[in-house]
Amino acid sequence: MPREIAxxxxxxxxxxxGTTKVCVVIAQVRSDNSINVIGTGRAESxxxxxxxxxxxxxxxxxxRKAVNEAxxxxxxxxxxxxxxxxxxHIKGTNSRGVIAIKNREVREEDVVRVIESAKAVDIPLDRQILHVLPQEYIVDGQDSIKKPMGMSGVRLEVEVHIVTASRSSVENLVKSCNRAGLNISGIVLSQLATSHSVLSSDEKDLGVAVxxxxxGTTDMAIFVEGSIWHTCNIPFGGINITNDITIALRTPQKDAENIKIKHGSAYTCDELSSEIVEVPGVGGRDPRRLSKYVLSQIIGPRANEIFSAVNKEIQNAGFEDLIASGIVITGGACKMEGSQKAASKVFGTEVRIGSPTNFGGLVDxxxxxxxxxxxxxxxxxWSENSSFYAENTSKREEPSRPGQSVTGKLKKLFGEFF
Ligand SMILES: Nc1ncnc2c1ncn2[C@@H]1O[C@H](COP(=O)(O)OP(=O)(O)OP(=O)(O)O)[C@@H](O)[C@H]1O
Ligand SMILES: [Mg+2]
Known part of the structure; x- marks a missing residue:
């Protein structure tokens, strides 16, 4: 097989x-500027x-295993x-930056400077900034500006969402990738990445929580008027549901996981009573039979606990009335039957399941x-560096020059990590 270097x-x-699996997606930017997935790999974490x-x-x-496969x-x-x-260890906060505009017209360097000024918040030495995500610009008191370049004024302000992480956690992540022979072009907050594959720009503009x-974790991000205003992480996920089944049914972890995936439901309804499931016993005990209804009564409370914790977070942060597009749920745990119904009940708003879209190739x-x-x-x-990829896609017939890796070229854009 011809081997092309990435x-x-x-x-x-x-x-x-992730907590349960490491997965890799290799994609190609095509000359029509679309994304084509050409390889995937997956290994148990x-x-x-x-x-x-x-x-x-x-x-x-x-x-290594996941990369090799892909x-x-x-x-x-x-x-x-x-x-x-x-x-x-990831924390998100909102901050504001202000600068005076010397030339009375906002230039690119003013935008860079005002974002720099917004970074001037107290960050402990053991933490580092991952992202500074602009929300809106304000020129001489005029707010809700998304692109301030070229506007006239004497005072430029910016509202940003700053994401910070524990330095040691970032270092361990970088070390793991480097030891697996990989260079890191960018470290991206999980839910920020996820938002690119499951949300539409209309949803982000109208207001949505993903x-x-x-x-092991539940990550959330709230978008209003196209930008992130709130991020959080709740330390519960599908593993907790499996553990609950293990304890309630006194069955080995592996069997509990299988039962959950095959027969679990996050929403209890009468129709589940007639469906019977066989549960293997521990330590040579005989298997038992129970209805899916009973199983859903074990799963439901944990699913509700997770959704309620997220709902509380949305309410406490004051975004309940600002997410007009409702809620989009994703992640492996949402493959569970009844997830959407259970979520709708807790959030009291429209919930949809967000599958990754906007690409071609290995769609299935x-x-x-x-x-x-x-x-x-x-x-x-791709979206952060579209001009970089567009330029290189049109030149891709040229052989790549040694020492000019993507990481080297992208370091300018993601400089904070290196
Ligand atoms: N059909 C299914 N029904 C219920 N749960 C499922 C199903 N398929 C997968 N899961 C659960 O999804 C979880 C894994 O999801 P995912 O791959 O999104 O997590 P991760 O990225 O490894 O972890 P994290 O994001 O928390 O670090 C596991 O707990 C698994 O049991
Ligand atoms: Mg994950």
Whole structure:
């Protein structure tokens, strides 16, 4: 098979390091400026707890396995990746920056300067900034400006959402990727990446909350008028549901996971009473039979707890009335039957399940909710650097020059991490 090096800059790779699985999506930017997924890989995570690397060796092993699988499928060698980050060490806050405009017309350097000034918040030494996401600009008191360039005024302000992370957690993530032989082109907040694959721009403009319920964590981001205003992380996910089944049915973890995936429902209704499930016993005990109704009564309270915690967060942050497009749920745990109904009941608003979209190629594989973050990483990288990829896609017939990796070229854009 011909092996193309991913240094050829029309290739974008998303690496999602989740609590239960590491997955990789290799995509190609086509000359018509669309995204084509050409390879995917997946490995069980062992060194991750609640979204954070706790064992580097095991994480490296999982990354290698997932990358190898994706490389084989795509026929390319991966070197540069965009990687996701999550976990309760991540904090999001809103901040404001102000500068005087010297030339009375806003230029690109003024925008850079005002965003720099918004970064001037007290950040402890053990934390680092991951993202500074502009929400709106204000020129001489006129607010709700998205593109201030060229406007006249003497005072430029910006509202931003700043995302910070624990330095050591970032370092362990970087170390794991580097030891697996990968360069990091960008580290992206999980739910920011996910929003690129499951939300439409109309939803973001109108106001929406995206909730990614994974194995160990539930990540949420709220968009209003196209920008992120609130992010949070709740340390519960599908693993907690499996654990509840293990305890309630006194069945081994592996069987509890199988029962959950095959027969679980997050919403209890009478029709489930007639459907019977066999539960293997522990320590040689006989298997037992129970109805899906009973199973849903074990799962339901945990699902409600997770949705209620997110709902409380939305209310406490004051965004309840600002998310006119409602709620979009995604992540592996939302593959559970009845998730949408259970969520609608708690949120009291419209809920839809968000599958990854906006790409071609291996659609069947990566439309799975578990791939929402990995696909989102590719789409994020593409949207943030569209002119970079467009330029390189048109030049892709040229051989790539040694030492000119994508990471090197993108370092300017994602400089904070290096
Ligand atoms: N059909 C299904 N029904 C119910 N739960 C499911 C189903 N398929 C997968 N899950 C659950 O989804 C979870 C994994 O989801 P996902 O792959 O999004 O998590 P992750 O990215 O590894 O973790 P995190 O984002 O929390 O770090 C597991 O707990 C798994 O049991
Ligand atoms: Mg995840």
């Amino acid at each position: 240094e050829n800059t029309n290739i974008i790779v998303g690496l999602d390091i 062992k060194g991750i707890r609640k979204g954070v690397v706790v064992n580097i060796d095991l994480t490296v092993e999982a990354i 490389e084989l499928m795509a026929g390319v060698t991966v070197r540069d990746v965009f990687v996701s980050i999550g976990g309760s 909730i990614d319920i994974g194995g 594989v990566v439309s799975d909710l578990e791939y929402a973050t990995a696909v989102g990483l590719v789409l994020y990288a």
